[in-house]
Amino acid sequence: MGSHTSVTTPGAPAPRSRPAAPTRRVLDAIRHIVQLLRESSHEAAELGLSGPQLFVLRTVADSPGLSLNDLAERTRTHQSTVSVVVARLAAQGLLERKASAADARRAEISLSPEGAERIRNAPRTAQERLVAAVDALPAAGRRRLAAMLDALVEELALGNTHPDMFFEESEQRARKARLAHA
Secondary structure: OOOOOOOOOOOOOOOOOOOHHHHHHHHHHHHHHHHHHHHHHHHHHOOOOOHHHHHHHHHHHHOOOEOHHHHHHHHOOOHHHHHHHHHHHHHOOOEEEEEOOOOOOOEEEEEOHHHHHHOOOOOOOHHHHHHHHHHHOOHHHHHHHHHHHHHHHHHOOOOOOOOOOOOOOOHHHHHHHHHHHO
C-alpha cells in the first residue's frame, strides 16, 4: 500500500490542521468586526465625535424623548455606560435633557439643534449594523452566540464589570492616561 504522506507544491499554502481552522475562523470574524468598528470610529471622528457618541445621537434622533434606561436598552448597553456618553454629549450641547411632561421624575433625552445638524449627513454606525445583524439571528442562534462569547470572556478573565461602549474611553481610563502623561 502507498504512503499517506501528502506532497505540498512549493509556494502552495500548507494544509490546515483541524483544530486551527475553527480558531482562525473565529479570530477572522472578530478581526472583521473590530475593523468595521474602527472604520466607523474614524468616520465619527470626522464629525468630531466618537463612534459611541454618534451611535447614541443617531439612536436619540430615531426615537426622541427616550429615558436613559430606554436609551441603554436601545443601544444594548448598561445604563451606567450610556449615561457617561449622554453626559459628554449634553456637555457639548448636542443633547438636551428635560423632565417628562407625563412624569417629572423621568428625564427625556432629545437632540439639540446642534446635535441634529452634526449628524444630518452622518453614516450609519457600525454599532447600528452590529445590533441589527445580531437581532436578525434566530433566537436560538443568539442564545448560543451569547453563551459562547460569555465563555470566551470568562476564559480571558476579563472580569464581570460593565464594559464601555465600543471605542469609548471610560472616565477612569482617561483620567489615568492624563495623569500618566502629566
